[in-house]
Amino acid sequence: MIAERKKRFLLGIDVGTSAVKAALVDADTQEVVASVSCPEGVEREIKSARQGWAEQDPEQWWADVKTAILWLRERAGANLEAVEAIGITYQMHGLVLTDAQQNLLRDAIIWCDSRALQEGVAAVDAIGAERCLQQLLNYPGNFTAAKLAWVKDHEPDVYAKIDKVMLPGDYIALRLSNTVTSTVSMLSEGVFWDFKEQALSRDILDFFGFNPGLFGTTQAVFSTHGVLSAAMARELQMKPGTPITYKAGDQLNNALSLNVLKPGEIATTAGTSGVIYAVTDQLVYDPLSRINGFAHVNHLPEQTRIGLLLCINGAGISNRWIRDSTGAKYSYAQMNEMAAAVPAGADGLLYFPFGNGAERMLENRILQAGFAGIDLNKHTTAHLYRAVQEGIAFAFRYGLDIMRSNGLQAKVVKAGKANLFLSRVFAEVFVNVTGLTLELYDTDASVGAAIGAGIGLGIYTEANAFEKLHRAAVMAPEAGQRQRYETIYQDWLQQTDQQIFQNK
Known part of the structure; x- marks a missing residue:
């Protein structure tokens, strides 16, 4: 026995x-x-x-x-x-x-x-x-x-x-x-x-x-x-x-x-805030401090590992706000379904996901959240939901361009299948407006902390700790969709730049 x-x-x-x-x-x-x-x-x-x-x-x-x-x-x-x-x-x-x-x-x-x-x-x-x-x-x-x-x-x-x-x-x-x-x-x-x-x-x-x-x-x-x-x-x-x-x-x-531990690898998350996090082995910095460098979990005196962090304050909190402000009648899954029924660009409705404190990627300016282009005879609650998710994805693109201007060349980004990445709309806009291929994994922060505890105890090593990490999906940008979202993004960018100029 x-x-x-x-x-x-x-x-x-x-x-x-x-x-x-x-x-x-x-x-x-x-x-x-x-x-x-x-x-x-x-x-x-x-x-x-x-x-x-x-x-x-x-x-x-x-x-x-x-x-x-x-x-x-x-x-x-x-x-x-x-x-x-x-x-x-x-x-x-x-x-x-x-x-x-x-x-x-x-x-x-x-x-x-x-x-x-x-x-x-x-x-x-x-x-x-x-x-x-x-x-x-x-x-x-x-x-x-x-x-x-x-x-x-x-x-x-x-x-x-x-x-x-x-x-x-x-x-x-x-x-x-x-x-x-x-x-x-x-x-x-x-x-x-x-x-x-x-x-x-x-x-x-x-x-x-x-x-x-x-x-x-x-x-x-x-x-x-x-x-x-x-x-x-x-x-x-x-x-x-x-x-x-x-x-x-x-x-x-x-x-x-x-399992983003090596130089050149990048991760993203879209919880209360939105983040892109890239690992490098150099002590690098943005000249305007719009992105920030911190010691990664495996940084050691003899092994430089810096995490370059782009933060968007108003990501998931924007999605929560619009849910609460429309009566909290729908679950997030229902909101995602409603957003998917609205065409790309939300029929001209734009959302700017600021209003949650000073935005580091905007040189610590404090901008307000808001909508532009509201048509009272056309736009519905579903349009609001779609516009919010698109606006958050556009903010990711804005920050990613700052990271690219600082030398980031990655083409693939990893994320947990959670929070806003549970929305097909958000994930689709994200990959097509950024041009990144998105790999989604079945994990979350608390599971990661447990695995980290296992590494700290010596049960695992960095080399074998993630052998059982399951990739749930891969989404790649599509040429036609990229062009479509690029046009919408440029309109969003122009109006964002106008807000920044007014707040100088």
Whole structure:
């Protein structure tokens, strides 16, 4: 009689803007045993007390993480004490602050918040634009360092109590393990890292007056970032001492989940924001900092791996907004069907997916979202849905042209079959307006985090971690469709340029 194989699992946690997702993966087969999203059927709100502000409560993230883990146990019918390691991915560029007792000091200032632009500009003026780009690969902009400076300037009582500065995933790791660590990837995405010196940036620390002790110990992405505390193990019905062996920002993790690890490979995602992410082995930067370079998950002192990131703030959030604004009567799948029944170009209706904070690809300008060409006698709700998806795809093309002007030559892009890429309309417009061949894979961020945990634990290597990654579909541009969408895009581009000119 053959003994039944003893199960061992990997737990992946994705702390997103709209929800927390979690996946339980069989460590030996890489089969997804169960996956959940918390909350279900709704999306977490972004607090915006003033125009350009964006905050969320880390305690809500933590509550959702715990709920998601307990749901996994219930739905999988699995013993979570068999989890060998935990991986965490998270919305990038946020700012979480705690005191010496690990208490939160304020809500998190998240990625799309624009309040710290002036602090970022002041740093560039003082340090020098060229030095910022050469050493940091970015302008400080409104990244985490500038957000921390804003707190220092505007909330000195809060700043005085800070013991540790974290990104969203670091806070979840803290709650699980009572441990705070940093990585080069985390520090670089906050624009705290000097790539030439391979250390915390003295320029940033000195100009803003930050104490280096505010950050956790710097270590590799694939390493132990704490172990599950006894108290949390009891509450979550898991094994105490379970290690957290992977922690990375969402776009780095999306690339990992798609096996985008080598120079020349690119990934894309269209969740709350839209991103194109290209890996290079050079310390390169855009002269206007419209695209940004961060240390990839496999970046090491002896192995340069930089992820060049193009971000569009108003992607999936635009799709959610139009759904809510039309009464939330239809599911996203129904919206996709309605959009598909409308001809390309939405009968002249154009949408501009801005209005979610300062757009880095527009040199940190704050433009508003909007429609153009509305015909009250022609356009229906279905036209609105199609125009929104086309407008988001056009914004991808706009940013891709910036990346191409910086030397990107890729012809194939990988994406998870999720979010907007579930829409045939969006995927069709995307490939034909960009000219890229799109490969869609059956994976998501929480699964990627679980695989990352397996790499960190040593179960997998970079070479074999993705042998079972399944390619679900391939979409290639078509000559006739390319010409059709190019005409529509040029109209969209002209009107976008007019908005940019008016906001100079």
